[in-house]
Amino acid sequence: MTTHAFAPLTFAVPLIVAALLRAAPTAIPRRVADVAAVVAAAVSALLATALAWASTEAPIVHWVGGWRPQGGSVVGIPLVADPLASGLIALAGVLTAAVLIFSWRYYRTVGTLYHTLTLVFLGGFAGFVMAADLFTMFVFLELMSIAAYALTGFKIEADVPLTGALNFAVTNTIGAVLFLVGGTMIYARAGTPNIAEAGQRLAGAGTDELVVVAFALIMTGLFVKAALLPFHFWHADSHAVAPTPICVLFGCVLIEVGIFAAARVHVGVFAEVLGADTGALQAVLLTVGLVTGAVTAVMCVLQSHLKRLLAFSSIAHVGIVTAGWGLLTSAGLAGAAVYVAGHGFVKAALFLLVGILLHHLDSVDEAQLHGRARGSPAAGGLFVAGGLALAGMPPFGMFTGKALIDSAGKDAGVAWLGTAVLAIAAVTGAAVVRAGLRIYAGVGAPAPRDPDRPDESEDYVDHAPARTPRTMIVTAAVLMIAGAATGAPQLVTAAEHAAGLFVDADVQAAAVLGGDQAGTPSVDRTSAWSADSVIEGMLAAAVALGLGIVTARRAGAPGAWGTESASPYSPVRWLRLMHSGRITDYVVWLCIGCAVLVSTSLLALR
Amino acid sequence: MAERVRIATFLVALGVVGGGLGWAMLDLPPVDATAADYGLRMIDIAVEQRQTANAVAAVLFDLRLMDTLGEVFALFAGAVSVQMLLREMEQEHTTTPDDRVGDRPVAATSDAMRIAAARLVAPAALIGIAIIVRGHLSVGGGFQGGVLVAAAAVLVYVAGRYRQMTRLLPHQVLDAGETVGAAGFAGVALVGVVVTGALGANYLPTGALGSLLSAGTIPVLSVLVGLEATAAVALIVAEYARQALQVEGDVE
Amino acid sequence: MTAVAGALPYVVAAFLLCAGWYGMATSRNLLHLVTCLSVLHSSTYLLLLGVGYRAEGTAPIYDDVPVGTPGVDPVVQALAVTDIVVGAAVLALLLALVMQVHKRHGTIDPQALRGMDG
Numbered sequence: 001m002t003t004h005a006f007a008p009l010t011f012a013v014p015l016i017v018a019a020l021l022r023a024a025p026t027a028i029p030r031r032v033a034d035v036a037a038v039v040a041a042a043v044s045a046l047l048a049t050a051l052a053w054a055s056t057e058a059p060i061v062h063w064v065g066g067w068r069p070q071g072g073s074v075v076g077i078p079l080v081a082d083p084l085a086s087g088l089i090a091l092a093g094v095l096t097a098a099v100l101i102f103s104w105r106y107y108r109t110v111g112t113l114y115h116t117l118t119l120v121f122l123g124g125f126a127g128f129v130m131a132a133d134l135f136t137m138f139v140f141l142e143l144m145s146i147a148a149y150a151l152t153g154f155k156i157e158a159d160v161p162l163t164g165a166l167n168f169a170v171t172n173t174i175g176a177v178l179f180l181v182g183g184t185m186i187y188a189r190a191g192t193p194n195i196a197e198a199g200q201r202l203a204g205a206g207t208d209e210l211v212v213v214a215f216a217l218i219m220t221g222l223f224v225k226a227a228l229l230p231f232h233f234w235h236a237d238s239h240a241v242a243p244t245p246i247c248v249l250f251g252c253v254l255i256e257v258g259i260f261a262a263a264r265v266h267v268g269v270f271a272e273v274l275g276a277d278t279g280a281l282q283a284v285l286l287t288v289g290l291v292t293g294a295v296t297a298v299m300c301v302l303q304s305h306l307k308r309l310l311a312f313s314s315i316a317h318v319g320i321v322t323a324g325w326g327l328l329t330s331a332g333l334a335g336a337a338v339y340v341a342g343h344g345f346v347k348a349a350l351f352l353l354v355g356i357l358l359h360h361l362d363s364v365d366e367a368q369l370h371g372r373a374r375g376s377p378a379a380g381g382l383f384v385a386g387g388l389a390l391a392g393m394p395p396f397g398m399f400t401g402k403a404l405i406d407s408a409g410k411d412a413g414v415a416w417l418g419t420a421v422l423a424i425a426a427v428t429g430a431a432v433v434r435a436g437l438r439i440y441a442g443v444g445a446p447a448p449r450d451p452d453r454p455d456e457s458e459d460y461v462d463h464a465p466a467r468t469p470r471t472m473i474v475t476a477a478v479l480m481i482a483g484a485a486t487g488a489p490q491l492v493t494a495a496e497h498a499a500g501l502f503v504d505a506d507v508q509a510a511a512v513l514g515g516d517q518a519g520t521p522s523v524d525r526t527s528a529w530s531a532d533s534v535i536e537g538m539l540a541a542a543v544a545l546g547l548g549i550v551t552a553r554r555a556g557a558p559g560a561w562g563t564e565s566a567s568p569y570s571p572v573r574w575l576r577l578m579h580s581g582r583i584t585d586y587v588v589w590l591c592i593g594c595a596v597l598v599s600t601s602l603l604a605l606r
Numbered sequence: 607m608a609e610r611v612r613i614a615t616f617l618v619a620l621g622v623v624g625g626g627l628g629w630a631m632l633d634l635p636p637v638d639a640t641a642a643d644y645g646l647r648m649i650d651i652a653v654e655q656r657q658t659a660n661a662v663a664a665v666l667f668d669l670r671l672m673d674t675l676g677e678v679f680a681l682f683a684g685a686v687s688v689q690m691l692l693r694e695m696e697q698e699h700t701t702t703p704d705d706r707v708g709d710r711p712v713a714a715t716s717d718a719m720r721i722a723a724a725r726l727v728a729p730a731a732l733i734g735i736a737i738i739v740r741g742h743l744s745v746g747g748g749f750q751g752g753v754l755v756a757a758a759a760v761l762v763y764v765a766g767r768y769r770q771m772t773r774l775l776p777h778q779v780l781d782a783g784e785t786v787g788a789a790g791f792a793g794v795a796l797v798g799v800v801v802t803g804a805l806g807a808n809y810l811p812t813g814a815l816g817s818l819l820s821a822g823t824i825p826v827l828s829v830l831v832g833l834e835a836t837a838a839v840a841l842i843v844a845e846y847a848r849q850a851l852q853v854e855g856d857v858e
Numbered sequence: 859m860t861a862v863a864g865a866l867p868y869v870v871a872a873f874l875l876c877a878g879w880y881g882m883a884t885s886r887n888l889l890h891l892v893t894c895l896s897v898l899h900s901s902t903y904l905l906l907l908g909v910g911y912r913a914e915g916t917a918p919i920y921d922d923v924p925v926g927t928p929g930v931d932p933v934v935q936a937l938a939v940t941d942i943v944v945g946a947a948v949l950a951l952l953l954a955l956v957m958q959v960h961k962r963h964g965t966i967d968p969q970a971l972r973g974m975d976g
Contacts, residue, residue, distance in 0.1 A: 008805035012796050015679055019789035022686060022781065064672045066804035073644070075651065077672045113690045120683045127676060135937050139676035142944045146680055146951060150687030153955055157695050162959045163971050166952070170882070173895060173948055180902045180941070181627070181875070184934075188634050188909040191642035193933070213630035581972035583891065587882045588616045595622035602626055616883050624876040631872060636864025638913035645910060645931030649918050652932070653925055661918035661932040662939070670936060677940040684947025691954040744921045749943055835943075842950045849957055 003054040006047040007062040007079040010089050011126035011140075013047075014040045018119035021112040028112055037115040038100045041122055045093025048126070052086035056497060059511040061132075069513060074194040078512050080132040083498035084337055088260055089126045091344050092253040096122045098348065098479070099245035102355065102472060114154070121147035121249065129257060132268065132512060134183035134193045134218075137261065138176060141225065145172050148254065151246045152238040161241035167583050168238040171231065172224055174590055179221025185214040186269060195268035196512040199505060203272035207606055215270050216601040219262060220594045226258025227315050228322060229292040230589040233579060236299070239311030244355035247307055251314035251351065252344040256321060263325050263333060267503050271328075278328055280604035284597075285326025286414065293319030293424040299575060301431045301551075306354050306364040309435060310347065313390060313428040317343050317398070320421050324405040327412045331526060334499035335404030338492060338528075342389070342397015345483035350386045350432065352476040353379050357439070359472075366435050371442030380440025382476055384433050387548065389483060391429025392422060393541035394534050397486030402540075403533035404492065407526045422536060426543040433548025443552040492528045499523075657812045658824055663742045667827040671806035674827075675795060677749075678834055682788040685838035692845045698855030700848075703768050715766035723765035730758035738832030741825065743818070748828040752835025759840045763847060772844065780841040787834025794827055867908030874901035888956045888966035892949065899945045903938050910934035 017040035021033055054060060059082035067076025096118060103114060124144030131137050149172070153165030183193065189210055190198035202211060220231075227235035239250050274281060293316045300312035317339070324336030356379060358364050361372050373380065389396040402425065406418030437443040485491075500523035501507055578585075640646075652664030666674045694700060734754030737746035762771040798807035808822035819825070878898025885891040910931030918929030960966050 002803070005799050005803050005805075008799060009796075012675075012792055012799075012805060015675070016789055016792040016796065018679075019682065019785055019792060022682075022788075023785040062804065064670075064805050065668055065798070066802055066807045067669055070647075070651070073647065075647065075669065077670055079672075110690050110693060113686055116686055117683065117690070120679055120686075123679065124676070127672070131672065133672075135933075135940075136670075136672050136676070139673045139680070139940055139944065142948065143676045143680045143683065146683045146687060146944075146947055149948075149951055149955075150683070150690055153691055153958075156691055156693070156958050159962050162955055162962060166888070166955050166959065166971075169948065169952055169955070170891070170895060174879070174882075174898065177875070177899055177902055181871075181905060184902065184905050184909055185630065185634065187642060187644075187934075192644040194644075208633055209626075209630040210633035213626050216626070583968045583971070584883055584885060585612070587879065588612060588619070591616055591619040591623060591879060591883070595619035595626075598626040599622050613884065616880075620876055620879060620883075623879075624872055627872045627875065628869060631868040632865060634865070634868055634909070637867055637908050637911050638864065640912050642909070642931060642933075645933040646929075648932050649929050652918075653920055659919060659921045661920070661929065662935045665932045665936040666939065670933065673937065673940050677943050680944045680947045684950045687947075687951045688954045691951070691958060745917065745919055747939070749939055839946075846953070846957070 003050055004060055004062055006051050007060060007081045007130055008064065010044045010047050010051070010093075010130070011123040013043050014119040014126070015123035018116045018123065021119070022116045033112045033115055034100070034103075037119055038097050040119055041093050041097035041100060044122060044126060045090050045097060048086045048089035048093055051081040052083045052090060055082050055086060056501075059501065059508060061511050074192055074197045074513065077131060077133045077136050078194070079130040080508065080512060081130055082501055082508075083494065084260070084502045085129045087337070087341070087498065088253070088257065089129050091341060092122060092125050092249070095248055095252055095344065095348055098475060099248050101475070102352070103243070103245050114151070117147045117151050118246070118249075121151065125253065125257060129260065132195045132264070132508075134186060134195060134198070134265070134269075136193075137265075138180045138183060141179065141261075142176050144254075145169075145176065145225075148250065152242045154243050154246070155241065158241070163581070163583075164237040164241040167581070167586055168234045170583055171234040171586050171590060174587070175221040175224030175231070177221075178217045178224075178594065182214040182217030182221065185210055185217075189214075194512070195265065196505075196509040199269045199272055200509060200513075202269060205273070207273055209602065209606065211270070211273055212601045212605050213598060215274065215605070216597040217594070218265055220597050222258045222262040222265070223288070223593070223597075224258075224590065225255065226262070226318055226322070227255045228288055228319065229295055230593040232292065232296065232315050233586045233589060235315055236308055236311045236579065237581060239314070240305055240308040244307075244351055244358060247310070248348045248351045251311060252347050255314060255318050256340045256344075259318065259321050259325055259336070263502070267505055268508060271505055274605055282326055282328050282412070284600055284604070285328070286323050286417070289319045289322030289324075289326050290420050290424070291319075292316070292322065293420075295575070297424045297427040298572070299579065300428045302572065302576065303431070304366040306357070306366060306435060307351075309366075309431055310350055310354065313432065314343075314347060316424055316428050317390070320402070320405070320424060323417060323421065324401070324408065327405075327408050327414065327417075329408055329412055330499040330503045330523065331408035331411060331496065332405060333503060334492070334496040335401050335408055337401075337495045337499060338397050338404060338486065339401030341491065341495075342399070342401055342483055342486040345479045345486060346386050346389045346396060346398070349382065349476040349479035349483065352472050352479065353383050353386070356472050356476075366438055367446075369439045370444075370446045371439070373440045374442055376440060376473075379473055379476070380436055382473070382480055383436035383440060384548075385480060387429045387432030387436055388541040388544055389429075389480070390432055391426045391540045391544035392537050394529075394537040395484050395487040397483060397491070398425065399533070399537040400487045400492050400528040403528040403530070403537070404495075404526055406533070406536075407528075418536070422540050426540045426547070429540070429544035430547035430551065433544055434552045437548060437552040443549070444554060489529055493525070496525055497523050656808065656822065656824070659743050660741065660745070660747070663747050663824055663828060666747060667742075667824040667831075668806070668808050668822070671795060671827075674831070675792065675806070678788055678791050678831055681835060681838045682784060685784060685841045688842050688845050692849045694853060695855065698853050700852045701854050703851040715764075720765050723761045724767075727758050727761045727765070730761060731755050734758060734836075738829055739825070740818075741828040741832075748831030749835045752832040753839055755832070755836040756839035756843070760843050763843070768847060768851060771847075775840050775844065777844075780837045780844065783833050783837030784841065787830050787832075787837060790830040791827060791834065794823055794830065798823075867904055867911075871901040871904040871908065874898065874904065886967050886969060888959065888968055888971075891968055892952045892956060895952070896945065896949060899941075902941055906934040906938045906941065
């Protein structure tokens with residue numbers, strides 16, 4: 001079996017194992033189900049890694065059903081595995097396998113249904129990443145999302161998970177519908193749903209309202225998935241209530257895939273036809289990314305609920321990833337890719353640590369947990385290290401990612417991008433550091449307990465013997481080390497090469513449509529590990545540490561900018577009110593965001 | 607006041623989206639223009655290369671198999687999700703079904719309803735099965751027929767015979783049906799990888815246009831999908847009915 | 859007139875999208891909200907089938923009609939089936955959630971329900 005056949009197996013294996021595991025939810029022995037699920041995810045990750053290695057020169061294309069193009073036109077659905085796509089699937093597979101190991105507790109309540117849904121999520125994810133066809137992308141986007149909605153609402157005994165899942169499902173379905181509307185419009189215009197072919201046919205015809213509005217709708221749909229402002233509300237809601245292992249998947253790969261898909265669709269379909277307006281599009285994407293980062297960084301600081309804090313931090317980092325992609329150069333995309341890798345492992349480690357806290361202390365509220373975890377210095381050290389890694393401390397992947405984005409920005413004429421990224425990352429890092437110091441070291445005075453905050457104990461879980469947290473801590477440490485490894489220069493080089501391949505529409509088209517690849521893609525090489533960038537990274541970490549210590553020391557509720565005493569018209573107050581938790585408000589925000597994208601596209605991109 | 611501001615802002619935004627969309631749609635080719643050549647070539651390929659009379663079935667189960675794979679598993683995931691979300695909580699218990707929902711008695715089923723529904727069960731099931739099996743030859747297909755067969759089962763409930771419905775299609779049967787359908791579909795597609803190196807390749811003999819055993823793997827996949835769709839839809843309805851009629855407890 | 863007829867399915871699809879969206883934004887009942895989501899989703903069916911239609915095209919099923927008769931686009935028909943099934947799966951999930959929300963909260967007024975706030 002050649003690597004060529006690996007591509008469909010990355011999603012077919014998890015899906016078929018998911019179906020088989022469902023066979024008798026209570027009749028399959030627990031260990032068998034656990035092992036089978038972990039193995040399925042691991043196999044998917046291994047195949048994806050092999051694909052990443054094998055596709056460095058040209059993307060590997062697998063035609064489903066063997067339907068190669070006939071008569072020069074596309075007939076079937078291609079699965080395009082290039083290093084960037086395969087790398088993303090590998091990350092998802094590794095994280096899924098890692099979190100499934102800690103999901104044994106959920107078996108007791110629902111048998112194998114939990115494993116089934118998690119594997120369906122992974123299968124849908126892999127299919128979504130590799131499909132280079134607009135209609136197929138829609139189907140797998142919905143498949144992945146259905147599993148996600150269900151897993152969010154897993155804890156049906158509590159109030160908040162149900163509304164969280166509802167908010168998630170409704171907003172993301174609207175997003176998927178918008179994606180399909182845009183995709184159908186492109187199909188009507190280009191006569192084909194294939195991304196590469198559509199791009200070629202559109203390029204000849206020129207832009208008009210149809211192309212531009214379709215672009216805006218597709219981007220809206222994907223930005224909803226990526227949880228960018230103002231489509232981000234669902235993420236903080238659902239992230240906070242989903243089972244902890246699932247939060248890892250949501251924060252580390254689910255929202256990042258939205259940006260990946262946006263980049264793929266843009267490069268394949270729209271880059272050439274919109275080509276003349278790169279500056280305008282750059283400006284839009286940078287604005288969306290950085291505003292998202294700034295606003296959610298502030299929201300992150302205001303949280304005392306740990307999972308929600310980490311959720312807002314994830315959104316802020318995706319904002320940074322968007323800004324990196326938004327430069328529309330291969331260097332920016334490389335930086336974004338490295339950033340995603342670094343963030344994935346570190347955030348996963350942080351979530352595992354939160355899971356340990358929840359498991360032993362029955363709470364994820366920073367105020368409730370104040371000082372109670374003093375007996376776990378190792379966990380505390382990891383937690384604070386995670387916060388510093390999020391801020392951009394070397395050698396973690398977010399440091400190199402930020403350095404790449406910074407230099408890409410300077411090359412593209414956006415010299416202040418690096419500083420903006422540093423500020424956003426430092427603020428979210430500081431929030432995590434603050435939480436870590438208060439919980440594990442008891443810094444500062446205990447805060448009054450907020451009576452409105454619900455108890456977050458996952459009380460359907462049987463409390464495991466003390467052996468378990470050691471496994472979890474070791475896994476968290478391993479993930480953190482992996483996060484540090486993502487800063488390696490080898491990964492930087494690989495990412496640059498992968499990004500160069502990804503953004504070269506000719507290479508992609510040649511792989512899919514046949515024809516000769518016109519030369520090798522150009523690759524920008526940057527040195528992420530220069531003295532300047534290291535100093536900046538250490539500076540960011542220092543800022544995060546200092547800010548974290550200061551805010552941890554101040555007594556009163558977390559969010560030490562004195563939010564409780566803020567005047568009724570303070571922006572912070574408005575910000576909190578905006579995040580009302582009401583689905584009808586989110587629907588309105590979605591419309592506003594869509595309207596902004598549609599009108600901006602009509603004005604600036606036509 | 608805040609509500610009015612909210613609605614007003616929303617209407618402005620909706621106007622922009624709707625207006626932009628409408629304006630863009632004026633650029634679409636008129637409805638009766640010749641369709642995309644991609645689609646039209648599919649018809650020729652389906653008929654000539656795959657000997658399938660129903661081009662839509664050929665597209666679903668062969669040419670664009672991947673979309674259908676996603677669809678099958680989406681329905682599968684939907685049924686699993688419903689089962690997981692409506693599971694019995696600790697404070698609840700399952701009672702024998704009686705004609706009550708919460709505190710309200712349910713109106714007795716009228717005689718007309720009972721008779722009509724009971725008479726329709728067998729025809730619906732048979733027509734559904736026929737639609738599944740002949741999906742590649744004439745109008746129909748796995749999903750469409752599967753939903754119809756599930757509807758036949760639901761008709762038993764509509765005829766006022768909830769207990770019969772639960773006995774007709776017990777949970778284990780539905781679970782098994784779903785598993786066989788979904789795993790079977792994925793399995794047939796995976797065999798394609800082994801046989802020809804491509805997922806979902808059509809590796810069975812193609813036969814002649816119009817005969818029952820034509821079009822290779824297409825009828826096989828259609829039947830598997832029919833099984834899966836029947837099981838999934840019946841499961842979903844059964845779960846709702848069980849939740850309404852049998853699950854009781856004080857949850858608040 | 860033919861210009862209007864030529865764009866009618868698309869305009870109606872756009873209207874359905876907007877009507878569903880409006881219904882969701884002003885909804886006071888979760889069942890109503892979920893139904894409006896269905897309406898919003900149904901705009902895609904209409905759009906797909908409208909795009910695939912051709913003048914004097916018959917269904918692309920050749921058991922009764924001779925091979926070679928012009929047929930409408932089977933790809934969007936297949937995708938419409940897929941879309942409907944996926945929509946049904948999401949709807950089933952949403953209704954299950956609404957059921958459980960009603961049990962826990964005693965209300966299905968979306969204005970009264972809040973996820974996490976702040």
